[in-house]
Amino acid sequence: MRYVAIRLGLSVLLMFGVTVVTFILTNLVPADPVQAALGEQAAADPSIVAKFRADNGLDQPLVAQYFTYLNNVLHGNFGVSTQTRMPVADELASAVPATIELALAAIVFSTLIGIGLGLWAALKQRTIIDQVIRVVSLIGLSWPTFWLALVVYYVFFFVLGVFPGSGRLDPVSIAPPQVTGLYTVDSLIAGQWGTFWDAVYHLVLPASVLALYTIGLLTRFARSAVLEVLDLDYVKAATAKGLPRRTVVFGYVLRGALVPIITVLGLAFGALLSGTVLVEKVYSWHGLGEYSFAAATKLDLPAIMGVGLIVGFVYIGLNFLVDVLYGVIDPRVRVA
Amino acid sequence: MKFSRKSAATAGLVVAAALALSGCAGGGNGAAGGGDAGKSLVVDASFDLKTADPNRQYETTGSIVAKALYQTLLTFEGNDVTKPVDGLASYTMNPENTVMTLTLKPGAKFSDGSPVTVDDAVFSLTRVQGVKGNPSFLLDGVTVAKTGDDTLTLTSAEPNPALPFILPNPALSVVNKKVVEANGGSDTESDKAEAFLNKTSAGSGPYKLESFDAAKQVVLTANPEYNGPRPAYSRVVLRNVAGPTQKLNVEKGESQVALDLNPDQVAELAGSKVKITSDPSRYMIFLLLNQNKDVSQITSNPDFLKAVKLGIDYDKIVKMAGKGSVRPGGPIPSLFVGAVDAKQGNQRDVEAAKAALKASGYNGEKVTLNFPNDITVQGLSLQNVAEAVQAQLKDVGIDINLAPAPVATELDAYRNGTETVGLWYWGPDFPDASNYLVFSPGELVGLRAGWPAGADPKVTELANAAKAATGDARAAAYEAWQKELNASGPFVPLLQPAQSIVTAPSITSVTTNPVWTVDLALIK
16 A cells, blocks of 8 residues: 555656646747737737737746646646637547547557467467567558558558448447547447447547557567566476466466566557557547647647646556556565 | 455456457447438538637638528628628618628528527627637728618728628628627627537528537538528538548548548549539738848849749649649739739749849858748648749759748748748638738738838839729729739749549539638538
8 A cells, every 4th residue: 555655646746747847848839829829910919919818828927827827737727728719628528538449449459469479479489470470560560650540541441441431430420428538438328339339340440550559569578578487487397397388378477477568568558648649630530649739730838738737647647557567466566 | 455366357357358349349330320311411621620609710611610600791602702792781882982881681580590680790790899809800990880770880990992802701790699698798808608609509501500529520400590592411510531531531422522632632533433623722822032131131132032033933833733723913812803814923034033143143042941831721732832942943043941840930930020031821811802912011911021111112002002992993903013013022922722622423513612612501
């Protein structure tokens, strides 16, 4: 419990640091949000510019702006978008679940396939199977995501017609009532089976594209982690004792190799959440990636800071989770 | 904390299995949920949407949405923007062009069944002025007043012959005063109705708002109270989709209309079953050469300016921009009254350009060309245009250094008048030649080129004459102004890129318009 409490305390401190860094970096951008938000004629009207600055707190000193911002964030208020004039929290509540749903599907694909392939390659070290798996994982890591997303969309939607077009649902479908924002989950909660299958069907292509990179990554990490454990004395002892191979592999080898794999898995999930912009663009997914891209190009400062905080929170949360999982998997970590 | 490894493993397996199912399983026909597919229209666009509040929006997608949900007092027929026609009202203008009297036509109703009144019209126009948003300038210097049960007047301090061309702008849509006021609306800066109007429309247009998400999609359903012809599609889904995906969607039949394909994507569709409509757009792409000597000694040199104007291969740039693109003879696009024929604009003459360059004393120094590289104009990348300009000017001996930057950062330099050479575009605020007088000395765009008031008295004189001209004399006055601007001004109008709309074979008719791009209610 103490171990968890310490990790939690450190995470809170890190979050505070993230707010400072995000605020400073956002305000260092050499551009004026007034120019980005207002039209040609409006930006030339001093009264409209003054109103915009006052509405968005841009007429206050930077330090005052930061403390106002921090106070608002602590109360769940991420500010108002300078582009849409909608609360950033509301916009994030719409964008974040879309990306979580996509990243979850991708990470499940990746975990099952990546760890399986890595384990298989390690157990068949220096065989043709090992060579093939290593080459395939390298290809998965090397393909440019944007290109792959377009090719997969072209082949499976346009040419073969086996998967649906862009978006999270069919154009004529109506989204299920929002509970979690994950269409698969919300449609099940609402008992809308047709919408559930529609959402699943739309997830397959973008999740597969995203998963390919992570599969390559996990395969290589799992392979090297398993190879390392295979050489350890306790594994040799278990084999010498005559334990069944399945017990040795899953009870001794895989368990021993899980710590580095989980580290990579946590980082990969974080990267999926914050790095889906290209796939989201091709598949019109409208999640956090697209939202952050739009915020950055339009210099929407509250939105940029909102995204920064969310991504920071995700990474810190995942690291916290990974730290806790270390304790579960390896009791020595808890004791230390 | 004590963990039960067995139960944790079991729970993990269950979650993993459930997620694997959601990740791996396919099936279904993708047409779940509600909606009437037979009467639904799916339109793909690249959104620049900010709001569904008609009196605050001033973006391309916002105008498409506002046009579908609301009506304006005056409008345009089809894509002819040379003659404003009756909308919710008819109009007369006094001979001095200072007082416009609008008479409301009977029969129009809002989507809640209440009639459109003069009070609604007055409230809507004063709301545009009062909220101090992007379109507020449209009615600068105009006083709006109710003068009778079905009449209102718009009084301008100075002659305002452009007003009939301004009123059809969807930003000047008439909203339901009672409904908007009941939801926080007012015609002052304290207006709070935007959030409401992003959820519910309060208009008399052919559609009502079903749902709105500025980043994802807008869904419209037919308004049974609309007093015009019933739209062919009872439900419209306007989706935010990237260009390459738009192309595949419309070819496959996933969507019926694609609004934002670039020239290369349109060219790739040759031979496909889809229908392509390519017309010159309202946007004018131009070069500016800064006349402020503190910014650049060389671009402010008249002979250097002349060399650039003579060194550009205008026809080649238009050809590069694809089918439907044209070259304007001056800053005013070919669609509007007062436009100059391309033949009367500057023409390429390499030898004359070289002679002018020699006279300028140019010593081969690098001249920086700034432009935004993260935006496109009707799908056309300004990077491509900049590279063409660089190559063409190299032929005459000018060494151009390309300096691309994100629009958010480059806008500062452009609007503050600190760019040496800039490559930008101008989208008209309303389809009238007077909107282009900002290219005169001391005016909005003139100042960005370091061209202050008094810098070119002849251009200023012709600009004033054009502004004051009325009736048939306007076209000739604007033509004279542009010819002088072509000769001595710091601007080099390059092209109007094409506006290409691609439709599925099932679509028989699409009506485009330079102000609101496309009228969704007229798609058949």
